Amino acid sequence: MNVLLIEDDEGFRTTLALALKRRGCDVLQAAGQHEALGLAESENIDGMVLDMRLGAVDGMSLIPELLRHQPKARLIILTGYGSIPSALEAVRLGAHDYLLKPASADQVLAALQGFSTASPRPAVSDLPSLARLEWEHIQRVLHEHGGNISHTAEALGIDRRTLQRKLAKMPPEE
Amino acid sequence: MNVLLIEDDEGFRTTLALALKRRGCDVLQAAGQHEALGLAESENIDGMVLDMRLGAVDGMSLIPELLRHQPKARLIILTGYGSIPSALEAVRLGAHDYLLKPASADQVLAALQGFSTASPRPAVSDLPSLARLEWEHIQRVLHEHGGNISHTAEALGIDRRTLQRKLAKMPPEE
DNA sequence: GAGTCACTGCGGCAAAATGCCGCATCGAAT
DNA sequence: ATTCGATGCGGCATTTTGCCGCAGTGACTC
Numbered sequence: 583m584n585v586l587l588i589e590d591d592e593g594f595r596t597t598l599a600l601a602l603k604r605r606g607c608d609v610l611q612a613a614g615q616h617e618a619l620g621l622a623e624s625e626n627i628d629g630m631v632l633d634m635r636l637g638a639v640d641g642m643s644l645i646p647e648l649l650r651h652q653p654k655a656r657l658i659i660l661t662g663y664g665s666i667p668s669a670l671e672a673v674r675l676g677a678h679d680y681l682l683k684p685a686s687a688d689q690v691l692a693a694l695q696g697f698s699t700a701s702p703r704p705a706v707s708d709l710p711s712l713a714r715l716e717w718e719h720i721q722r723v724l725h726e727h728g729g730n731i732s733h734t735a736e737a738l739g740i741d742r743r744t745l746q747r748k749l750a751k752m753p754p755e756e
Numbered sequence: 757m758n759v760l761l762i763e764d765d766e767g768f769r770t771t772l773a774l775a776l777k778r779r780g781c782d783v784l785q786a787a788g789q790h791e792a793l794g795l796a797e798s799e800n801i802d803g804m805v806l807d808m809r810l811g812a813v814d815g816m817s818l819i820p821e822l823l824r825h826q827p828k829a830r831l832i833i834l835t836g837y838g839s840i841p842s843a844l845e846a847v848r849l850g851a852h853d854y855l856l857k858p859a860s861a862d863q864v865l866a867a868l869q870g871f872s873t874a875s876p877r878p879a880v881s882d883l884p885s886l887a888r889l890e891w892e893h894i895q896r897v898l899h900e901h902g903g904n905i906s907h908t909a910e911a912l913g914i915d916r917r918t919l920q921r922k923l924a925k926m927p928p929e930e
Numbered sequence: 931g932a933g934t935c936a937c938t939g940c941g942g943c944a945a946a947a948t949g950c951c952g953c954a955t956c957g958a959a960t
Numbered sequence: 961a962t963t964c965g966a967t968g969c970g971g972c973a974t975t976t977t978g979c980c981g982c983a984g985t986g987a988c989t990c
Contacts, residue, residue, distance in 0.1 A: 664840060665840075666838060666839075666840055666843045666854060666856060669840045669843055669844060670843060670847065670853065670854060673844065673847055679844065680840060680844060682840060711911075711912055711913035712890060712893065712894075712912045712913055712914055713913055714913075715889065715890075715893055716886060716889075716890070719886065719889050720886075730937075731937075731938070731939095732936080732937060732938080733937095737885075738885055738886045739885035739886055739887055739888075740886055740977080740978090741977065741978050741979070742937095742938090743939095743940085743977080743978075743979075743980095744976080744977055744978070746938085746939070746940085747976080747977085748976095750939095904966075905966075905967070906965080906966060906967080907966095914948080914949085915948065915949050915950070916966095916967090917948080917949075917950075917951095917968095917969085918947080918948055918949070920967085920968070920969085921947080921948085922947095924968095
């Protein structure tokens with residue numbers, strides 16, 4: 583399976599690429615839109631993994647072009663922020679699935695192969711606790727800001743010192 | 757436009773029904789699955805609004821049947837909890853749009869008429885503040901539990917007293 | 931090389947929030 | 961009438977938060 587990985591975060595991209603290779607995929611990597619479109623034009627591709635936020639570029643707008651070059655490929659979105667409206671828009675534009683970071687390589691591969699991510703019937707009781715929600719959101723925003731604690735704290739509307747303290751104590755007691 | 761409203765929360769349903777009628781729709785209401793399927797069989801319907809959580813019944817499973825009876829109708833999901841995987845599954849089952857409560861009657865109507873809810877491109881900076889996220893989540897869970905504060909507090913993993921205090925001070929500021 | 935600037939880690943402290951009692955009330959079900 | 965669950969609220973010890981400030985570091989400039 584030939585996979586095109588389009589993701590601007592170098593660390594995340596290489597990690598995921600390695601994991602996919604280990605699972606038997608041939609992986610092409612692109613960090614930006616032109617690189618991605620170039621590869622989509624010239625190579626034969628079965629599946630594409632697209633980040634929604636490529637620096638200042640909106641990944642959503644790449645979907646139609648990528649699919650025009652590779653109409654038979656499966657295209658899945660892998661994004662950090664993510665929202666229901668954007669997921670629906672992506673699907674309308676032709677994406678086949680929409681995953682949220684952090685997603686395991688197995689999840690990505692399953693989505694590429696067309697096994698829609700098993701959506702466990704959300705029971706009424708599986709609502710996340712406040713602490714869990716907070717933790718996940720902090721991780722997301724932190725990653726969004728490239729690990730910059732000062733900016734993250736400002737975006738979250740809390741004190742930088744508070745963020746530091748939260749981060750310092752979160753890992754141990756989950 | 758004939759609209760079938762399938763929603764178990766009586767208050768929410770009648771409110772939305774009234775709002776849609778005021779906007780020129782003919783509204784049929786159903787509180788449960790059998791009622792909904794009965795109306796879908798016998799009436800001519802242009803649009804359906806379906807809640808995902810009808811008491812113990814999973815609204816998702818109704819989608820194919822409803823569409824079988826009304827293949828030309830637009831079916832939109834309106835749900836309180838909502839998640840990206842469930843939104844994707846609903847679309848795969850044939851739903852046309854997927855809205856989260858609270859949604860304005862205008863949003864519902866726009867979705868019914870096929871104007872996909874304008875998804876303002878989520879900028880990198882429009883990440884919700886921690887306080888806002890917490891507030892929205894509390895509202896969601898509170899509604900999920902029918903306004904029961906004790907149960908909500910337990911589900912959120914916080915003290916009942918704390919929840920009361922949060923609720924008491926939230927409305928004024930923001 | 932000196933200086934500037936942004937970011938980080940940490941200490942301290944007053945103010946606020948939280949957890950954890952208990953008590954009184956109220957309505958519905960028994 | 962009594963029981964039971966839910967609610968609103970007071971009090972209080974403990975924890976968390978906001979808001980300083982200071983020192984160290986790395987990058988970038990003059």
